[in-house]
Amino acid sequence: MSNENMAELLFPDVRQVPADIYSLYPPRNLSSSALITRFAQSPTGSLNIGGLYATLISERLAHQSNGVFFLRIEDTDKKREIKGSLENIINSLSYFGIHFDEGPQLSGDDKGAYGPYKQSSRIQIYKVFMKHLVRNGLAYPCFCDTDDLQKIRINQQNLKITTGYYGRWANHRDISFQQAKEEILNGKPFVIRLKSSGSSDSRITYHDLVKGPIELPENDQDIVIMKTDGLPTYHFAHAIDDYLMGTTFCLRGDEWLSSVPIHIQLFETLGFRIPEYGHIAPIMKQVGASKRKFSKRKDLDGTADYYKEQGYPGIALSEYFMNLINSDFEEWRMTNPHKSFRDFFINTDKMNASGALLDMNKLGDISKDVISRLTGKQVFDHLYTWSKEFDSELYTLIDKNKEYTVNILNIGRTIEKPRKDYSKWSDVKPMIAFFYDELFEKDVLSGYKLPTNVSFDVAKEIVLGFSKTYRFNNEKEAWFHEMKELAGELGFAKDMKQYKANPNNYKGHVGDVAMVIRVALTNRTNTPDLFDIMKVMGEKRVLSRMQTFFGDSI
């Protein structure tokens, strides 16, 4: 009876009992092998890459087993909340191709029948279970303030025993209804603590999905489950939510590993089935010869936003993560170059238990492969979306020249071994800038970068000669034939063999002639195929650039 009175005293407004809540969360209609996983993110800023990595693992496990992956926002710590985080999380997941089946949406509504998916909207649910625990003598109010707790700690330190709120040190464990009532009438703040049945002499064992068999001391502390502001602690909300939402696998950062005894105790006390846990070590950053954790403050490249801003296609980062998750992905990818990475089944047993290293070079290579599989039009669409947000100059340029840009991006892409020169969207502009008259004109203001073995006068002769014979409709062979003829006329060898036999007889070889044309058209010495470039530039532009060249050289 006194527990009942205590429960009424602490939660007078809570009228529901757990059974009322259970009826709102029926088991999901899924096959027995389907996994239910989640991304439980606090809205405390932009997503970090470690979070993104863990999320991909959760998402893959759910979807490869025809299960459900959902997003839950853990926003009970209002002090740490940063505005715009929810939008950032949702947009980042979408950019990196991580689809969630249930969770909060940008519109403000929830999608899915197991919500609400924001913890701040679930306060009443937590209270029902807290009241239930108090009613059953499994939890109690604690009125100790920081000074009281400090006193306990000092006493324990003096006695050289474990500090904390447990066993005989748990002052309010057996608080009477009368005493609690008086404290409340006096306006004293209180927390709710779980009465621990554990002993630090006993050990719990469980099988971690990532780290394998784990043994830890049982929890003997009376942990706080409700804070003075009436909000649940992470531990409590985790147990309630993951049980009601049906989570089968909880994958999370390994900073939570030491909390497993608390969580197992909570699930057991509440009479809930315990989910499987997998603890993922943080992704590491290479710094010189050593590696370390990404720092939240110092390392920009530790956030998902960085990869988006740089323009790594979302799918490239996911593809790269697949290599880190299971090292046999690489071999699978080689034998299945055209399949989606989603056709590969990941396995938590094969995951590396220690921190995976983020290798930027490898990410770059994978990203180049991913981009090389796209058509010019697809590259254009990505570039268009990306530049709209991150490079307004490029956006204006390609928006004005849509078709031209698609043709530019198609160069070297429609062949069997397509070009692999872009690893991210920010690589594209410097490589294609010369195609656009505005940028080209700006670039040649500081002079043409001719190869050193050709004088400006000779270069002028080459360009003049070439512009006379140039026919836009010539096929590649005829075009090259003209180039050779011109080389011969101007005292250059028509081919390399000829040149190598008697280098002193020539000013250079046909390659030098082509190089001059290349520089006149692009002001670059290294470009994709010159013939392809001319085709895309079109006759008018080619002639006008040659004209500009003599203009400058006279």
Ligand code: GLU
């Ligand atoms: N909100 C917790 C965090 O951001 C979630 C941990 C978990 O996945 O259970 O670390």
